[in-house]
Amino acid sequence: MRNLQSRYPTGWHILLLAGYVLLAAGYVSARFLWNWTSTDDARLTVAAEYLYAEGTIVPTETYPFGYAYPALNTFLSHLTGLSIRTLQVFVQPFLVVLLVPLAFAAYRNLMGDPAIGALAAMMLFLQPEFLFEAARSSHAKLTWAMALGLLYALAASFRDAEAGKPIGRWVVISYLFAFGLTTSSAFFASSYLFAIACAFVGWQVWQRWCRRQAHRGFPLTRLLYVVLSCSVLLLAMLLWLRPDLRPVVVTVHDIVPYLTRRQESMQAYRSVWERWLDTLATQALARADALIADSAYTRETIVQALRYPAERIRVVPLGVDHTLFRPRPVPPEFDARYGLDPGRRYVLYVGSENPRKNLPFLVRAFARLHQALPDVHLIRVGAVQYLPQARTLQEQIERAGLANAVLHYSSVPDEDLALFYNRADLFVFPSLYEGFGLPVLEAMACGTPVVCADAASLPEVAGDAALRVSPSDEEGWADAMGRALTDLRLREELRARGLEQARSFTWERTAEETVRVYTIMTT
Amino acid sequence: MVPLSLTLVGLLPVFLMLLVFPGGSLPVPLAAARLLLGLVVVLFCPGYAAQAALFPRRNTAGGVERLALSVGISLALVPLLALMLDQLPWGIDLGSVVGAEAGATLMTVALAWMRWRHLPPDSRWEWGIPWGDLASGPGTRSRFGLWAGLTVVLVLGLALLLIVLRLAGWGEPVTEFYLLDPERRAESYPYRGVVGEPVAVMVGIVNRERMPVDYRLEVVDGENLLGQAGPVYLSPGAAYEGPVSFTPVRAGDRVRVMFILYRNGLPVPYRTLWLWLEVAE
Numbered sequence: 001m002r003n004l005q006s007r008y009p010t011g012w013h014i015l016l017l018a019g020y021v022l023l024a025a026g027y028v029s030a031r032f033l034w035n036w037t038s039t040d041d042a043r044l045t046v047a048a049e050y051l052y053a054e055g056t057i058v059p060t061e062t063y064p065f066g067y068a069y070p071a072l073n074t075f076l077s078h079l080t081g082l083s084i085r086t087l088q089v090f091v092q093p094f095l096v097v098l099l100v101p102l103a104f105a106a107y108r109n110l111m112g113d114p115a116i117g118a119l120a121a122m123m124l125f126l127q128p129e130f131l132f133e134a135a136r137s138s139h140a141k142l143t144w145a146m147a148l149g150l151l152y153a154l155a156a157s158f159r160d161a162e163a164g165k166p167i168g169r170w171v172v173i174s175y176l177f178a179f180g181l182t183t184s185s186a187f188f189a190s191s192y193l194f195a196i197a198c199a200f201v202g203w204q205v206w207q208r209w210c211r212r213q214a215h216r217g218f219p220l221t222r223l224l225y226v227v228l229s230c231s232v233l234l235l236a237m238l239l240w241l242r243p244d245l246r247p248v249v250v251t252v253h254d255i256v257p258y259l260t261r262r263q264e265s266m267q268a269y270r271s272v273w274e275r276w277l278d279t280l281a282t283q284a285l286a287r288a289d290a291l292i293a294d295s296a297y298t299r300e301t302i303v304q305a306l307r308y309p310a311e312r313i314r315v316v317p318l319g320v321d322h323t324l325f326r327p328r329p330v331p332p333e334f335d336a337r338y339g340l341d342p343g344r345r346y347v348l349y350v351g352s353e354n355p356r357k358n359l360p361f362l363v364r365a366f367a368r369l370h371q372a373l374p375d376v377h378l379i380r381v382g383a384v385q386y387l388p389q390a391r392t393l394q395e396q397i398e399r400a401g402l403a404n405a406v407l408h409y410s411s412v413p414d415e416d417l418a419l420f421y422n423r424a425d426l427f428v429f430p431s432l433y434e435g436f437g438l439p440v441l442e443a444m445a446c447g448t449p450v451v452c453a454d455a456a457s458l459p460e461v462a463g464d465a466a467l468r469v470s471p472s473d474e475e476g477w478a479d480a481m482g483r484a485l486t487d488l489r490l491r492e493e494l495r496a497r498g499l500e501q502a503r504s505f506t507w508e509r510t511a512e513e514t515v516r517v518y519t520i521m522t523t
Numbered sequence: 524m525v526p527l528s529l530t531l532v533g534l535l536p537v538f539l540m541l542l543v544f545p546g547g548s549l550p551v552p553l554a555a556a557r558l559l560l561g562l563v564v565v566l567f568c569p570g571y572a573a574q575a576a577l578f579p580r581r582n583t584a585g586g587v588e589r590l591a592l593s594v595g596i597s598l599a600l601v602p603l604l605a606l607m608l609d610q611l612p613w614g615i616d617l618g619s620v621v622g623a624e625a626g627a628t629l630m631t632v633a634l635a636w637m638r639w640r641h642l643p644p645d646s647r648w649e650w651g652i653p654w655g656d657l658a659s660g661p662g663t664r665s666r667f668g669l670w671a672g673l674t675v676v677l678v679l680g681l682a683l684l685l686i687v688l689r690l691a692g693w694g695e696p697v698t699e700f701y702l703l704d705p706e707r708r709a710e711s712y713p714y715r716g717v718v719g720e721p722v723a724v725m726v727g728i729v730n731r732e733r734m735p736v737d738y739r740l741e742v743v744d745g746e747n748l749l750g751q752a753g754p755v756y757l758s759p760g761a762a763y764e765g766p767v768s769f770t771p772v773r774a775g776d777r778v779r780v781m782f783i784l785y786r787n788g789l790p791v792p793y794r795t796l797w798l799w800l801e802v803a804e
Binding site: 023030066078081101172 | 539560561562578584585587588590591592594598599600602604605606609610611612621624673681684701711
């Protein structure tokens with residue numbers, strides 16, 4: 001055997017094997033071309049395309065067993081410039097050749113002889129089922145690479161241990177491969193890692209009691225360390241994947257930043273910090289046992305964007321403080337305090353200049369209204385939160401010649417906010433994205449007619465008690481605002497319907513329904 | 524001095540960055556270079572540097588074993604890097620992927636170099652193809668025979684492959700049949716419906732049968748016909764994607780709606796797909 005080992009040119013074997021595997025991969029690629037779409041490869045393609053488009057490994061229903069293969073395809077697609085589909089059809093089958101050196105290394109160390117290792121690797125690839133499975137554009141080749149790599153690392157650690165060499169680096173490599181295996185196919189990894197652990201324990205027992213004399217110097221403690229460390233890794237992974245034992249309920253106001261993260265104009269994240277926090281928050285949502293959403297719209301966005309099961313989300317609308325927000329007379333000193341003209345009509349907006357609030361659009365629509373009704377002024381109540389947008393907005397107002405017709409009050413006490421609603425002749429809310437839209441209800445509770453965007457959660461919050469117009473239709477908005485200001489019958493109708501609509505939203509109801517969700521989760 | 528192979532492995536991700544970051548479409552030779560570099564940077568470079576850092580001494584691992592480690596560690600690093608990027612604010616996009624692969628490679632190259640230079644020169648490992656051993660020395664004749672044999676076997680294999688493909692054709696005859704959501708994405712499929720109210724999906728059919736085919740689609744729930752479409756005539760290679768709506772007729776938590784594709788007027792279903800719906804009264 002020694003002679004064979006020293007003279008036998010295993011390199012040739014490996015080259016021949018690699019050539020044969022490449023030919024077989026060429027056959028699989030050419031014969032099956034597009035047929036992969038009818039197998040689970042199609043699901044992996046969709047999962048990889050999702051990962052590529054979303055840039056996150058939030059698990060999808062498409063392929064729940066592991067993200068390693070979609071991640072590999074995404075990495076390759078980014079770096080090679082090929083589409084995921086092209087990679088799947090024309091490149092992935094050929095990557096099966098990567099298994100050749102891994103199979104040889106694993107068998108060589110298991111057998112202790114390069115020639116027999118090369119022969120064993122060849123036997124492996126001569127199995128048509130294995131070859132086809134690995135050459136397909138599925139996660140199989142990655143799973144097998146990790147499995148063979150793990151086998152190799154552990155066998156090599158035995159080899160070094162027997163020779164009295166340190167095995168720490170093999171432990172590191174084993175961890176890496178075990179992690180790769182778990183993320184490639186969690187289903188396969190659980191049984192494979194368990195089988196390897198069992199085999200090692202059995203082997204150790206054999207060494208300890210049956211062949212004690214032959215291997216007296218064998219470092220059992222190190223071997224035990226390998227087995228234990230792999231088990232600890234597996235346990236850690238399971239604990240990490242496992243949800244908390246206590247039920248977790250999270251109330252979600254909206255996931256608008258997440259939804260708009262790819263829209264440059266929406267400026268969803270102003271800093272890396274905000275982006276990171278939102279990433280953590282979205283991941284935490286995915287692990288909650290139940291969610292409470294403010295609106296059916298928020299519920300739908302969570303289901304669509306995060307793939308969260310719809311049946312575990314309860315819609316609990318927010319409420320209005322009816323003791324504060326109610327119709328009441330506005331004292332004359334209020335106008336004096338805020339410099340308002342008692343004889344003038346005012347349109348009110350409450351909120352920030354966050355791009356999703358669509359303020360530049362409101363200013364444009366208001367400019368049209370102002371041409372028709374020059375006595376009408378616009379009031380904005382809300383602190384400046386987005387400085388660049390606030391500056392641009394101010395420039396826009398000045399360019400439109402509305403500097404004297406638009407008033408801005410940065411922050412006002414709650415009591416005065418209620419008076420602003422009462423003082424206003426019309427409340428407007430043109431948001432593109434909202435999780436709920438509380439100011440709409442507050443205005444309605446004060447008996448102020450409302451014109452709002454026909455978008456996001458606003459249709460369900462405002463119902464038919466407001467004039468709802470598309471948040472991109474400037475002319476429609478100017479027209480609706482004009483009608484709501486001048487048509488007395490319409491104003492009276494909107495006021496009555498608004499009061500009725502606001503009455504159904506109370507904090508008592510919100511509290512009761514929230515408690516109900518928590519009670520269901522804990523019993 | 525840094526070993527040549529380590530320098531090269533450290534430089535490859537940098538070359539790739541130069542190709543990737545200017546953006547825009549590349550001319551064919553550069554696109555080909557990006558393809559090759561992309562494959563090597565993901566599948567080889569980080570693992571190569573890592574194995575050099577772990578085993579800097581000569582004679583601690585064989586050539587094929589080092590190759591196995593290079594490939595295996597590179598592959599195993601991908602899910603680890605993906606997890607790391609996912610947790611970081613930037614997410615997994617072109618810039619972060621190039622950065623992560625280049626960062627991982629350069630860090631391990633630096634580590635490998637530090638370990639390597641602390642070893643006595645004669646025990647340092649350096650990668651090289653043993654051309655001399657292959658072409659000369661004892662057993663040269665038998666090695667020449669192996670080279671020749673190997674070449675003959677591979678050429679014969681390639682010829683056989685081409686003959687088989689010539690006889691059997693490229694690609695099996697197949698019809699792609701798939702469903703998309705109304706926005707043409709393979710997600711957000713309808714999962715709820717109401718009896719009597721139409722539900723819409725997009726159906727895709729691609730004819731790869733190498734002959735013209737007449738397709739017809741039926742949407743059924745058991746014995747009930749819920750909707751139909753077609754006939755759609757598709758020439759070889761042609762694709763059809765269009766909306767199909769169907770109306771559920773019975774309520775249930777898990778109603779299986781089958782999409783059955785027939786071809787050329789044959790009464791036998793050719794391809795089937797289904798959706799599970801939660802249908803309310």
